Structure formats: structure tokens, C-alpha cells
Amino acid sequence: MSVFVNALGWTLLHFVWQGALIGLAAALALAALRGARPQVRYLVACAALLLCILWPAAELVGRLDAAAIGLATPVSGAIETIAPSRGLLPKLQEHMTLIVLAWAACIVALCLRTTLGLLWIQRAARLGRIDAAWQLRMDRLAQAMGIRRVVCLRIVDTLASPITAGWWRPVVLVPAALMSGLPTELLQALLAHELAHVRRFDYLVNLLQNAIETLLFYHPAVWWLSRRVRAERELIADDIASAVAGGPRQLALALSELEKLQFSHHQTALAANGGDLMHRITRLLRPAQSQSSWKSAAALLTLAVACAGCASFASAQGPDDPVDTKAVADFSSCKKPEWPRSSLAAEHTGTVHLRFLISAEGRVTDYQLKSSSGDPLLDEAARVGISKCMFKPATRNGKPVAAWMQMQYIWTLH
Template sequence: MNGAHLVASIGWTLIHFLWQGALIGCAVALALFAMRKARAEHRYTVACTGLFLCLALPAAGLVLRLQAAGANQAGALFGAAAVRPAMEDGLFWDALLREHIALIVACWAACALALALRMALGLAWIRRAASGERGDAAWQARLDRLAAQCGVTRPVRLRLVDGLSSPVTAGWWRPVVLVPASLVTGMPAHLLEALLAHELAHIRRHDYLVNLAQNVVETLLFYHPAVWWISGRIRTEREHIADDIAARQLGEPRRLALALSELDKLQFSTHHLAQAANGGNLMKRITRLVRPDTQAPSWKAAVPVIGLAMLSAAVFANAQPAQATAQQVDQQALADFHSCAKPEYPEADHKARHEGTVELGFLVGLDGKVKENKVQKSSGHAGLDEAARSALVKCSFKPALANGKPVQAWTKVSYIWQLK
């Protein structure tokens, strides 16, 4: 496989994820809307499953394309019959995408690299804060006592950090809770203990690893709004779960609500690479703790469903004209092989004694000229495929006929490579 095939495979994987991600987002939105009164743990599981599919589906599609040794030889993981015509059969924007596929991949790689650098800087900041800031023996003892009550068996370090306005949790093997130095003197001790109980709930559930995985998915698939929306729902439900655990541990939900209320008055910044007590919507969390049975469902929860459903419907709608055009063709376009040179056997493939049959697709215009082309079925050797394509694309064709009139349509040409 050459570099061009690799770039094209990545590019078409990113493009196909536009409709795949929309479908996943729509399914997750419907499920969460139906489960709006269910436990936070169940909604969290649904959202995590959706984000996992957002990564697994394009990954599987990329593997299929790489195995087929060509960007146009593997369809989507599911729904290929319905979607591939919209992406590959004669649409104007398909030609535009093919022409700029390398630029699309380059822009994606540049943005993903910038986000990866941002994530690395965040991890470096956390590591430096965890190792370089000062501790507090009295609060470390309180944290140890709370950890034992919460069932956390691993040692949990506490560090006081200047310039931070909300406690955050980082690390999995050696977890650490970063506490703003200002909170130690500016917040009543029993309220700060409530916030620490919330952080210990994250440590107990190993939420840091899931949060880190979220950042990886966001970095790779940053261009899709469904990814950010699903990831945001995961963080919201995770905060609700940690609130519930802390409230049960403290035996005082109002105490945690009061601590969050005090925290809301502070000017804080959120570090997405760590678990923070200020995550999610603080006022909704406070209301949920104080009045858990009075949360009426909002019509706004259905907005993502409507938007993603409309996007998915638009993708499938675009597939229909191309299919209808193919059905209306009475006579396929025919190639005039005297108008173009015979493909020459690539030297490397000749020496390796490669043989095979390649099936090529050509979009023939009203003037008989090829407008677009693709490899529909590989011979098994990229050199043979490209040699046949580059030669036959120069042939003139007799246009396809529909109701006796020339029309633009796709036609298939097979070329057999055989050593004598």
C-alpha cells in the first residue's frame, strides 16, 4: 500500500463518520431522552457506549479500507448500500472531496496535533502541580479518613495549589487531589470536606481513566459536534454519580449542595484532564441534590435529537437522486478502446509476476468524456489498479441513454492483467 492509499483511506473514513456520528448521536439522544428519569449510572453507561461507538466505527471502517488497499474499495461498516451512492456516484461534492482529500486529511492532522499538544500540556501541568505544590498535614489526615470511609484503598495525596479555585482530581495509579489554597482558609471545613468526598467518589470509580479516554476521542474526532455533545453528557452524568455517592457517604445531600453553592460564587476555571467539583451545571446539580424529585423534563433535551435526525435524513435523501438516475438508464455507456492507449504492465508488477482483474467505474458525461473515476474492485495489486485506471480514463465513451437521450451516468469497465 502506498502513501496515497493511506491518505485516501483516512480521508474517506473521516468523511463517512459525518453520517455515522450523526446516527450514533441521534440514537444516544433518543435513549437519554427516554431515560431522563432513570438513574444517572444508566444514562452514563448509554453515553459511554455511544462515545465508544464513535471511535470503534470509524476505526473498523479504516481497517476495512486499508485491507482493501484503496480508499474506494471498502464501504462503511453498516448501511453501505444506502450511503455509498450518495458519497460516490456522481454527486458534485463527491468530486470536490476526492480532489481535496489530501488537504482534508492535512487539516485534520494539524488540528488533531494541536489538540494533542494541548492535552499533553494539561497533563504536564497536573504532574507539576501534583509533585511541586505543598501539602497540608491536617487536611491530609481528614482526606485519609474520608478515603477509608468511602472504601478507597489506594493512598490519595492532597496538594494545595495557588491560583486554582476548585478541587480537581488526577491520576489513577497514584491519585492526587489538588485543592485551592484559598479554599482552606475561605471555606468552612465541613463544606470543604463535602467537596473532598465528591473527589474521592471519582477516585473510587476510576473516572480519571474514562475522562482521559474522552480527551483522546475528542482529539481524533474533534470536527463532529455529536462527539462533543456525547462527551459533555458523559461528564454531566459522571458529576451526578459522584454527587450521589458523596451525598450518601456524608448522609447530608444539603451539605454538598451548600458546598457547591459556595463554590459557584468563586471565579473558577475548569481543567478537563482532571475531575473537578465544578464540573457540569452547578445550579442544576444543586437543585438535583436538594429537590431530586422535582426535575421536570425540558423540551431543550429534544433539540439534539431533532438536529441530528435532520442531518442524518439529509444524508440519506442525497442518496436517492443518484440511485434513481441509475435506474432510469436504458443503455450503459460504452468505451471506445481505439481512442486510448492500452495500459502498460508496470515494471515492478511484471517482475513480481502479478496478475489479476481490476474493475473500474467511470462517470461518463454527455460529451462522452470521463468526469470521475474510481476503483470498484482491486486486482489485489495497487500498481496494476493505477496503471489500468490512468490509461483507460483517457478513453472516449458513447454516453449512456435514458429514454433515447444521452445522460450522464456511471459505467463499469474490467481490465484483465495476465502474463503471457
């Protein structure tokens, strides 16, 4: 197994508990800020979602750097806490290549789905009809909102909700049904909502969300955080649009008309039907008073301290920490490594220096090749042979703990 595949596999597995911790922290923070402005909740959700990709990325880089200089990249105690079953960690290590291949296959499928969505939007923008009168109205509205870029308007028959796509040359796709069935002032309110996304460069953030969702598709916390980002973003756009397009009541009426239509949601674009439409309508008609107080700040401070403590606990007492007694091999349980036939025929010899992680149950759960014999087949044979041994685990404060030990195997011909 390559060093990269092993490092990537353990990084993906570690994100199971890391993502859960980030999701819990974000949920508590958003609950404490439920009375705050949507901009504040949006920043919290974005920061949590960004941390979901930065944390495993930093861990992967650290594992690869450690492997490059010949240091071990141990399985942390947090994984052992999640997977305490006897023999589970060795099974994960044994099937690590399959785990990474399955992850990569899902990535390819999700990328294909995203690409097809982007191609559909490009085709709709290219084939959509142009309405000069409404293009002029939207240009004036964009100028009033401080947008200096040219925003194109296209009318699409097979669409049921306005969609914004692109950031350098943004385009707003409007369904033909809205153009013919919605009063001018209500349609203008919906266009103001889409222009609010353009002004805030929300399309770029949306693309980053899609990338994070694709890479970490297997974790529910990532999808929940991404939904919260989109929901808060729609509320922010509603506030901007209602300020320039006739007030919140007019936008609420436009959204209520939009709710009557059946539509499909495109994750690669920004649609006016994002978030909970009924919640958005209710909020526009009956805005709640913001409740930013010292209590929210105190709750967030307590949350930060608790999360720091959890992270410290997860990494504390790791297998690299000093132990009272070291792990000892039970050589009666070991089998002599089998000499690979091709290596024996070529009379390859050498010394393999391996570093093993011995679990609290006395089993080998991870390894690091410190120095090679010069023959990869001999290295692997030594690893397989020693990994079948049972060990008396190391102890710390009288209790068995996971710890690293080093062993050498000398391949020599007599």
C-alpha cells in the same frame, strides 16, 4: 495515493453520517430516560461515545483487509446521499491526501494541548503544599468510602476548583482560597465528591473521552456526547458524596460557594465544577422522582428498531448489488492515456486491470487496482486516462444507479 490514506480518508468522511446517526439515537434515548437514575444515562452516553470510535475503526479495518486481498472498497450509497452534487465525490477523492493531512495536523495540535494540560497538572501536584491535618481527614474519608489506594492532597495557589488526576496514584488538587475561606464541613463535602471519582476510576474514562474527542474532533455529536458523559458523571459523584459527607444539602452549599469563584476547566482532569453547577445544586436540594417505567423501555425498543432500519437502509442497494444493465463506457468522451516519459524511455510494458465505481451520473468516483502492470507510473496513467471517460450508468428497476465495472488497459510497444 497509498491504500491506507485512501481508506482512512473515506472512513473519516463516512463518520459524518455515522456520527449523526449515533448522536440522534443517543439524544432520543437520553430524552426517554430523563427521569431515570444518572447511572443509566451515563451508561447510554458512554456506549454511544464508544460506538463513535468503534464503528469507524471497524470500517477502516474492513477497508484495509479488502484492499489487502484485492477487493474493492466502494464508496457507499450513504455518502452519495449526503453529497449528491455532480462531481463532488471525484473532488473528494482527488483531495483525499490533503483531507487526511489536515486531519492529522489538527490531531497533532490537540495532542499538544492535552500534553500541556497533563504537564501542568503534574507540575501543580509536585509543587503543591502539603497539609498534614487535611491529609489525615481525607485518608479517613477515603477509608469510609472503601478506597484502598493512597490519595494525596495538594494545595495549589493558582487553582480555583478542586481537581482529581491520576488513577494508580491519584492526587486531589485543592485551591488555597477554598482551604482558607470554606468551612470545614463544606470543604469535606467537596473532597468526598473528588474521592467518588477516584473510587469509580473516572479518570481513565476521562482519558478515553479525550482520545475520542481528539481523533473525531470534527464531529459535533462527539463533543455533545462527551459533555453528557461528564455531566452525568458529576451527578453520580454528587450522590455518592452526599451519602457520606453530611447529606445533599451540605454538598449543595459547598457547590454554591464554589460557584462564586472564577475558575478554568481542565479537560484532562476531573474538576468539581464539571457539569452545570446550578442544575446540580437544584437537583441536590429538590431531587426529582425517578420515572423508570415500561414506557421508557418501549421508547428505547422503538428507537433500536428505527436505528437498525436506518443502518440497513444506508447500506442497502449498494454499488456491489446486482443490476439490470451494466455501465457502458462512452469511448467518444475518452482520451488515450498518456505514456509516462520515463516509462517510455525504459520501454516498460504490461497490462493494468482496474475496477471503477461509476456513479448514477456516469462519472468515475472510486477505483481499485486489481492487478498491476509492474510499473506504478503506467498504472496511474491508465487510471487517470480512464477516469476522464463518461459512462452510461448501470440501471436497477429502470433507474440509474452506482455500480462497479472492470476495465483493462494494455501498454505495449509496436
